[in-house]
Amino acid sequence: MRTTAAIDLEGVTKTFGSLKAVDALDLTIPRGALYGFIGPNGAGKTTAIRMIMSILLPDLGRLSVLGHASALEAKDRIGYLPEERGLYRKMKVAPYLTFVARLKGVPERGLRERVHSAIERVGLKGVESKRCEELSKGMSQKIQILAALIHEPDLLILDEPFSGLDPVSTRLLKDMILAEHRRGATVLFSTHVMPQAEELCDHVVMIHRGRKVLDDPVNAILRPQDACALTFDPLEPHADVSRVRALPEVASCAAVGGGYEVALRDGADPARAIQSVVAALPVARIELKRPTLEDVFVGIAAGDAAVSPPEQRRAAGAAA
């Protein structure tokens, strides 16, 4: 299976004993895309990523990475940050990055400058000759990220890259990911932090219990017209909201903070619902409650994975 996509998985399955870690996963990531890979703990994200990297071999299914049947044939063009990160504790920082760069096929010419400028880029100038064991956790994380980027890969796969980073380092990493994307690299990263996925990704794939349950562009997932709820603040603080609850479009109306949140019935038109609420009660503010990726995530993770993605989204909206 050789395609023009950066990553192409077809029915990929991996079983450990009685546990099906990844179940018939189909996934196509076009070149140059920025994909988020989300899912609860134990969903199978890391196993799927390891299969993409050819660190694990699938039991069933076929995959293609950068046009090759195996990532082994394209390892020098792939940057990888594993979930379980590590360094050679006794090695010094610059020799470590040089070693990784050489393994990734970076030519000797300009290698030294490349390593030093990369270290400088993450604000760690001066640590080149420190042993890795002398670095703080945050510094180690940055060096590990550099090890994934040092060879300017065509495909960048990051497994939980934001875990353990402080806000400043998180911002730095986001900028680095976006810079790689702008450079033309295809980026796939897994995360638990939904606002980051929402902020960075073009497209989100979610797997749950080994199966893909969501595979859509972010702006399609979070379309305003798919909103299933409204929020409003009454003009009078103690206004009677029973007229709102009685509206045919409304499933429920509950006090949240200083205002109210209204869940709409299935099939209700949000625009008509706004008009009905305003007609029923003078309001100081009313707006559609847009679903967030976190709502979608929680809705799917809390629900039944067998339900199809559109139904999941509806369920998620209702839950919100």
Place this chain on the structure above:
Amino acid sequence: MSKVLRIAAREFAATVFTKGFVVGLLIVPVVGGLVAIIGPRLVDDRAPAVEGEIAIVDRTDAVLPRVRDAMAARSSPAAVTELVERARAGGAADALVEMLGATTELTLIERSSSADVEQEKRWLTEGDSTPRRLALAVVHENAVESASGELGSYDLYVPSRQDARTEVIVHSLLREAILDARAAARGLDRAELSRVLTVPRVRSVSVGDGGESDTVFGLNMIVPMVFMGLLMMGVMFAGQGMLTTTVEEKSNRVVEVLLSAVSPMQLMGGKLLGHMAVAFLAMGLYLGLGLAVLAAFSLFGLLDLKLILYLVIFFLIALFTLGSLMMAAGSAVNDMREAQALQAPLIMLMILPIILWMPILREPNGTLAYVVSFVPPVNTFGMLLRLGSSSPPPAWEVWLSIAIGVAGVFGAVWVAAKVFRIGILMFGRPPDLRTLVRWLRAA
């Protein structure tokens, strides 16, 4: 440079350019030298003199006076000078035994020839006496003369937890005294008899195509031992390094970064090559040192240089077999503590040659030596011992052993690769035998 060589180069540098390696490399010759130089001095200087009482019941009445005279004579300066002269003349072993006698502070307790032996035995164990009661010797009635012609000896009784030197001393004293008494009873001159019975040991001369040279006593035992020791040291050096670095890479979680750049087989191959180079460096240094010593003493010609070639061949076979299995063991565990359980059988295989060394050298073509030469992975050690012995095996046996060893390498690397591939990314409970078998089937 290929990725395998890059991994190998890193492993080599990370191992060799450390204080631990340098100290480890130097410590063997340094400790060996210290033992050789200081050891004997410590033994001579620190060994306490044997002090106490020796009781003798002499049923012949002819031995006891001679023991008395001998004990008096041995403590005199003239006696010590005589012992030194005898040691110079080549009777070092006998002189040593007598010297042990001379360095004692013994008191002779003379008992009646008709003394009751059971009562005298009680004397040995009565209370905590000072000076200590060391021994009771009962000289047989027929020790000097016998009507039947069959001569007797003596019985020796000692308390429990006795210093072994006491028996050596008493035997030396009584032997000389009994021989003197026997000679006197027959009208023979003891000094003349000793001269007649003494034939000094000579040093043999090796005759070969290159001429004649003095034979170095024990070389036929030392050479195989040294070569086997080098082989064992090289394999343990490299094998232990492979296991340790694999466990470290796994516990540091750096292994997944490596596997994003190289395949498990490239990683394993690089580690094998890197540690092989480390072992070659250590072996080369020791071997070079050994050859320099031989050259310095003009003994270079005594060594068959083909042995070095065989050492390299058998080292490679043993390293690839045991080293790959050590790496597989390292890949399957989470830390060094867990690794100890899995590496124990492999360590046993490595030290087995120490146990088999003497039996194989006594009979280099015996059944044990023959069988060991063809059972991997110990065949490498066994065949090298036989090759270094005074009666090396025929060439076909050597090459058959090499062929079996190479087949063993393929088998071991096959098993190790399968375990390594799965184990290196497995964390948690270390695998039992059933799990390992499942990995072998699954990989």
